[in-house]
Amino acid sequence: MKIYDAIIIGAGAAGLKAATQLHIRKKSVVVLDMGETPARKVAISGGGNCNFTNTHADSLHYFGENPRFVLSALNQFTPFDTLNWVKQHNIDYIEKEPGRFFCKNGAENIITALIQDIKDSEIIFNANVISIQKNNDIFTVQTNNKIFQSKSLIVATGGLSYAHLGVSNIGHMIAKQFGHKIIPVKPGLCAIKTNCFNAELSGISLPVEIIADKHKIKDDLLFTHFGIGGPAAYRTSLIANDKIIINFAPKTNIFEQLKNAKKTDGKKKASTILSNFVPSKFAQFIVSDSTKNIADYKDSDLLKIADKINKFEVTNIKPVGMQSAEVTVGGVSTDKISSKTMESQLCPGLFFAGEVLDIAGDLGGYNLQWAFSSGFVAGSNA
Numbered sequence: 162m163k164i165y166d167a168i169i170i171g172a173g174a175a176g177l178k179a180a181t182q183l184h185i186r187k188k189s190v191v192v193l194d195m196g197e198t199p200a201r202k203v204a205i206s207g208g209g210n211c212n213f214t215n216t217h218a219d220s221l222h223y224f225g226e227n228p229r230f231v232l233s234a235l236n237q238f239t240p241f242d243t244l245n246w247v248k249q250h251n252i253d254y255i256e257k258e259p260g261r262f263f264c265k266n267g268a269e270n271i272i273t274a275l276i277q278d279i280k281d282s283e284i285i286f287n288a289n290v291i292s293i294q295k296n297n298d299i300f301t302v303q304t305n306n307k308i309f310q311s312k313s314l315i316v317a318t319g320g321l322s323y324a325h326l327g328v329s330n331i332g333h334m335i336a337k338q339f340g341h342k343i344i345p346v347k348p349g350l351c352a353i354k355t356n357c358f359n360a361e362l363s364g365i366s367l368p369v370e371i372i373a374d375k376h377k378i379k380d381d382l383l384f385t386h387f388g389i390g391g392p393a394a395y396r397t398s399l400i401a402n403d404k405i406i407i408n409f410a411p412k413t414n415i416f417e418q419l420k421n422a423k424k425t426d427g428k429k430k431a432s433t434i435l436s437n438f439v440p441s442k443f444a445q446f447i448v449s450d451s452t453k454n455i456a457d458y459k460d461s462d463l464l465k466i467a468d469k470i471n472k473f474e475v476t477n478i479k480p481v482g483m484q485s486a487e488v489t490v491g492g493v494s495t496d497k498i499s500s501k502t503m504e505s506q507l508c509p510g511l512f513f514a515g516e517v518l519d520i521a522g523d524l525g526g527y528n529l530q531w532a533f534s535s536g537f538v539a540g541s542n543a
């Protein structure tokens with residue numbers, strides 16, 4: 162049986178980037194994927210236009226038990242390297258926000274480039290890896306219909322979200338088999354369920370500031386029929402445990418505004434004053450009593466209203482679920498993996514790359530940059 166230099170499990174962004182490096186190093190490599198086409202998450206990323214990198218990538222934009230783990234890989238293959246690679250492939254791109262780059266004409270451009278780079282390296286689709294073994298420094302990989310052998314093994318099996326695209330937890334099983342810890346997984350970059358608001362607010366969008374844990378997130382929030390969505394909620398889902406505090410008018414001290422209005426516009430309703438700062442439907446949701454004029458409120462009551470705008474406490478929050486999460490939080494612990502090479506410190510020759518690891522990036526192109534950088538490093542060392 163042929164013994165490859167490396168087997169890569171997973172033909173996603175990380176696995177294909179790793180394959181490119183092995184190809185450049187003239188190593189024999191086979192990429193095995195359970196699906197029918199490569200990089201299926203790339204295909205749907207960025208609303209179909211793939212937000213392929215973000216030049217602000219640093220450890221502050223990543224989450225996991227040790228976000229600083231990303232630094233070495235990000236230095237070895239930087240967002241600017243990704244940008245140059247996109248330019249080399251003549252892919253048209255746009256910078257939608259400072260540092261945040263998307264394809265101009267569809268995510269397929271990125272997939273074509275990844276495939277072009279690996280040239281005639283073998284990719285086998287519909288190859289579902291079921292188990293692996295290591296004997297005498299050789300990995301034996303069992304798929305649903307064939308056995309493969311190699312000197313190195315790169316696990317780039319991705320996360321568990323968007324299951325209908327074809328996902329598995331084989332990466333976690335392999336890691337466990339060699340003694341790695343698995344950080345419990347949960348959905349990230351998705352909408353959040355809460356019953357603190359009502360469905361009538363659904364469709365309203367406004368800029369907010371959210372305090373979750375030690376983090377402050379400033380972005381747009383969208384009310385949905387089951388809770389909150391939009392970028393602010395997506396980003397919050399990466400970090401929030403149970404409770405968050407939302408400031409619906411981050412630039413305004415609402416208590417001061419209400420107290421002033423009590424003196425100057427006493428006959429107006431509190432909701433009318435609030436609607437100068439937040440959408441009027443939301444103002445009416447906050448002040449349900451439509452009979453009272455603002456002059457009728459005690460200052461302590463105005464403070465309670467103001468706090469519902471500037472410090473709305475949302476408890477018992479739940480990310481909507483893996484089926485619609487853009488990323489999986491948790492995964493293979495980075496604890497016993499070299500950040501410089503992506504090699505396991507418990508099993509020489511075993512490498513991990515991409516979302517399978519306990520690294521989740523913020524919204525904005527950080528996850529694909531992580532897949533590219535970690536794939537590059539694994540493929541450069543396997």
Ligand SMILES: Cc1cc2nc3c(=O)[nH]c(=O)nc-3n(C[C@H](O)[C@H](O)[C@H](O)COP(=O)(O)OP(=O)(O)OC[C@H]3O[C@@H](n4cnc5c(N)ncnc54)[C@H](O)[C@@H]3O)c2cc1C
Nearest residue numbers: 171173174175195206207212290318319515516526528529
């Ligand atoms: C809707 C959506 C939009 C997104 N938009 C963006 C964006 O714009 N920018 C951004 O940076 N990130 C985005 N992401 C996240 C990003 O796409 C992923 O983080 C990234 O693609 C992960 O790459 P990966 O190679 O680690 O894993 P994957 O792309 O998930 O690849 C893993 C591969 O492993 C294969 N595999 C798994 N188990 C087995 C097995 N047992 N046998 C064989 N093969 C197996 C799978 O079939 C899959 O092809 C988005 C994600 C989603 C779902």
